[in-house]
Amino acid sequence: MELFFILVLIVTMAYALGSGYPVAFALPGSAILTIALASLVGYFATGSVDAYFTHGGPGQWLSAGVTNFRGIYWEAERDTLIAIPLFVFMGIMLQRSKIAEDLLVTMAQLFGPIPGGLGISVVFVGALLAATTGIVGATVVAMGLISLPAMLRNRYSPALATGTIAASGTLGQIIPPSIVLIILADQLASAVDQASTTRQALYKASTGEISMPADFALTSTSAGEMFLGALVPGLLLVGLYMLFILGFALLKPHMAPTVPREGAYDRRFAWQVFITLVPPLALIFLVLGSIIMGIATVNQAGAIGAIGAMIMAGYRLRDGEKGAYTPAILAIIALLAVGVVVSFHAVNIKRITTSTDVLALVVALIAVSLLLIAIFWSGWRTMKIEDTLRGVMIETAKTTSLVFIILIGAAMLTAAFRAFGGEDLVREFLQSMPGGFWSQFVIVMLVIFILGFFLDFIEIAVVVVPIVAPILLADPSANVTAVWLGVMIGLNIQTSFLTPPFGFALFYLRGVAPATVRTIAMYKGVIAFIGLQLMALTIVGLNPALVNYLPNRVSLLSETAPPPKNPRLQVCMEEFAAEEYAENGDEIAAAIERARALDLSLLPEDLAEDLTESFDTAAEAIPQMEEILAAQRAIDDATYEYKPLHRQVRGIERDVRRLDARIEDLELVVVRSGPTGIYSAEQGENAKERIADLTAQKEELEAGIPPEWDEAAKQFKTLQQADQRARLAYRRTTDQAYEPVVEVLQVIRAGDALKALRNDIEALQEALDKDTAEEFVEKVSAVRSMVGDVPGAGDVRDPINEARKAMRSSTPDKETARTELANAMQALEREIAWREQASTELLPQLEVYNAAIRDTIGLRGLDRLPREQALYVAGCSSHHRDVSLSF
Known part of the structure; x- marks a missing residue:
């Protein structure tokens, strides 16, 4: 029956969406109707409203209380979501103030003489608008109104022109700051928690050990990390678009001709390019740069972007009038003053002791006052000129409300899907596929791509991701990061704006395109760009460092970087040390021998004794690293034959655990059946028969375990334990070798x-x-x-x-x-x-x-990783590491 109600849920949702019912009400409505139907059927058929729910049911939900319901299914106060209205405000303000229009016109004049220059300018401006507005509808409409007539007038192919505009408008979904990335980060944070629990249980079931090593654990993600991870893939997509247009123009120049500028490239034009291009770039730097450098959180960066957009709108709405740039100039002067003061002095009103402190505080107060004046001045202009501020606020409220209502509705839909056991069905289906993680991943990506033909990006992000992400993240064979998975899903979701029949970018463009442009031409035009998006998806999938490196780099170089003794960093740090020993081992060994010859009689006896022992211990580090390498080679040699056997047996054991869970549920039905139970005697007898069938299946599965498994697993575990012992010994050795050195240096100094x-x-x-x-x-x-x-x-x-x-x-x-x-x-x-x-x-x-020895033997004893080592570890940890043989 649970399967029946899952089908009812999906059919109801599909019918509601297909009939044009608002998404914000179709999702929760489908969940409420299906839950109500299942509860009524359960009550009249068995006397229990929870009878046809695999996980919980309305009776348990109501008894848990409202607080528990909100804590489990949706928490509206999650900080990640606060950034959404801020970035929406920034985007709409820039669009309403016609800054986007200025960018399009100026960049078209700048790139026009290049083959395909108008198309390249559209992509360039689309990337800039993506990093400032992120509103697909506004971007596509603006570029369609301004660029499309110019491209058609200059004999551009209608298919190329419309495809370029539609595809460039969707860049806001992957180039940060992006609403979809914020939503994905929010959804993946919950998915990581579920996947961590699953992986911990899998480790315990596979090894019998209660605690799982920290370096096997999953790490959550944040909107800031998602922004960092999506930056390079977004730029990759921009590059692919530009290369395609340039190549198309070179091969078929008559379909994408050059467009020389009518005027001269003089100082006036240079100033026009400067004043049009620099402010948006500065805003991008302030927003993304503040996140990348760790100065501001995503929410704070969103506030910076909203204020910056309002200041830019303040001068654009008064363009050509006297004093138009005064508020912006005041803001720039104020920011420069604050930057100078903070660079040379730590301003703290609670720690004023000298005249210098007073001077720094006064200058900072004056600068902040000027900034506030500039903000309020610009806000007054936007409020009075064409009632811009009010319109932007209303549109922001509408868009934000839509997103939040869909989030709540999707949470209800996902909860219903899980309650009927839908997540278990998806997990069983994916895990039954041959090929392991990557076949599961390809299927999920294919499903998301197909759903993009019919659903918007928000519905996919909040309905599909919570179901499939925990399954994919829990798999230790790929051991992918949440950031990588989120960016891959984001790239895939981006295609939903271009894929017919419900490609929203196509609808937006159709609404402003002239009647001479046929709809079929628009569909033809986006095919190539959909292909480019899939190409970018493949490139990023095969090169996870494109996503993972930048978040790792920023994390390891930040003020809050994890200490070198962090368990997650050890494998990569040991790889770095091994390379250093191979290249400079003789020099390190010579330095240790010279240290052994030092006269330590000047030191107190205890310090001299500890230091002497540390020199002897340091000499053991390089040979112990050789033991690690030898142990790793032994594992690598044994992996080829052991891995297929391990996968086969773990798959059987997984199926056995699944049968055990079903048997346990049926045993509960048997216990609760009868005259006084919630199940009938007939249901109890059926459950007993089903238990017998499942028990037979379980015995058949267990008989399929190869006889050589126990010995092979024991031997491989012995190799793993040898590797682990060698690594632990090396870590203890380096700690004991370096700590006395640090202590003696501190004491002498x-x-x-x-x-x-x-x-x-x-x-x-x-x-x-x-x-x-x-x-x-x-x-x-x-x-x-x-x-x-x-x-x-x-x-x-x-x-x-x-x-x-x-x-x-x-x-x-x-x-x-x-x-x-x-x-x-x-x-x-x-x-x-x-x-x-x-x-x-x-x-x-x-x-x-x-x-x-500091950067090799002493690396774990430092407060933080030096830059060279941090960059190495960032690159090393950016690749996925298969840890499935430890499970």
Whole structure:
């Protein structure tokens, strides 16, 4: 029956959408009607409204309460979604203020003399508008009204002209900032949680171990990472469009002729290009640059974009009038002033101590005041001129409301689909396909592509993604990232605007195209661009680094970069170290031998002993890396024969677990059947028969496990354990080899800090005679803390602490305190003396040794990865790593 209600749900939704019923109501309406029907049938047939729901049911949902329902199915306050109205506002404001129109006209004049120049200019402007507006309808309409007549007038092929405009208008779906990327990030965040639970359960079922290694876990994604991941694929698509138009123009110049500019390329035209092109580029840099450099979150960047668009609209709406650019100039001056102040001084109103702090704060306040004046001034203009601001706000509210209503409706539809066991059916179907992950992935991409013929991008993103994404992300054989999967889906969804019969870009263009352009020509024109989109999809699919590298790079170079001991970074860090040892191993070994010959008698005994042991330990690092490489080669050699067997057995075990789950459900039916149960006696008997059939199927499956499996699995696990032991040993060795070096360097360099404390300790001796016991204790506590902050100053801190104890007792003992302070001064002089000698005789040699091993043996001991290593790790971790043999 559950399958029947899934079909009812899908048919109802398809009928509602096909009949033209609003999507925002078709999705939740289909879910509500189907749930109500299943509940009524269950109640009258079995007496339980939950009878025909595989997962939960209305009775359980209602008993869970509204709070639990909202927490599980949809959370309206998710921060990711706040960026949607901000970017929508930015796009509509730029479109209403005719900045998009200026771009099209100017770029057409600039690129016109190039073969296919008008088409290239449309793609270029489409990319710019995609990075500023992201509104497909507005972009296609604007370019259709302005560029299409010009292209037709200059004898461009109608198919090429319309195809170029329609395809360029869809770039806003993949080039950030993009609403679809924000929605995908939001949906994938939930999918990652589900996939992580599934992968953890799979690891436990396969290995019997409770905890899964951290480097096998999935990482979630954010809108900012999605923006970074989609940037290169978006530019790749732009490049493909331009190359196609250029090649088409060269092969058939009569269908895409050059269009020389009527005027001269003089200073006036150069200024026109500058004032038209630079502000949108500056806005793109502010929005995307602030995200990439970690200055702002996606929501904050959206606010920057909205304000920037309003300032740009402020001068464009007063174009040609005196003082049109005054607010924009004020804003630029204010931003430059803030940037200069922040670059040279940390402005904090709570930490004003010097006149410089006051000056920096005053300049910052003046700059912020000027920026606020520019914002309000521009806002006043947009409100008064043609009532632009009001129109933009209304359109923003409409668009945002539409998106949010569809999100809520899609969440209800997905919940109903899962409740009827639809997700389990999809999972079973995909996992039963031969070819593993990639066959599943191709099928999902094909389904999304076909759905694009009939559905809008939002419906696909919020209905299909929550169902298929957890299944694909949980698969350890591909181990894909959420960012890569999201960008691939985004590229695929983009085709939905071009594919007939419901290609929305075609509808938008048809509405503004002249009657001389036949609809069939428009359909012909987009075929090539659909092919280019699929080509870009294939390129990105085969080269995951195009998506993953930039988010990894930004993450590892940011101020909040993960520490080098992060488990996810270890494999790539060890690959880097192995390459360095292969290239510079002799130099590193020589540096270790020179360090072993150092005279450490200047150091305290404990430091000298630890440092000597660290030199011996460091010498073991390179041989241990050879053990890692040997263990990895052994695994690689065994993988060829073991992998097919592993896949076969794990597939059988997966099917067995599926049968066990069905048997468990049927056993529950048997228990609840009878006169007092919710199921009839007949249903109970049917369930028993079904259990017997499933048990027989299970035994048949288990009999299909090859007899050599246990021994092969045991041998391969032995190889994996050897590899893991070698890696853990190497990591312990490098930690033990580098930590003493860091400690000794810190201790020696702390000599000046100890000298600075001499006066403070001497002052304590005077305070002992002058101050009361309470006042002395307060002062000695402060000095004790300062000494405690100095590395290796324990011999000085201990007598100071004893002096404090002597004066804190019920009967303060000044003589003991005086003696301990004298001991502290003697210890201080000794510590200063040996540090001064070590600074001249030993420190330079230790620094040379540190430089030789810091980026290899000492890499895990650093606070953060150096730039070279961070870039290597970013590139290394950008490729998918098959970890399925560990499951």
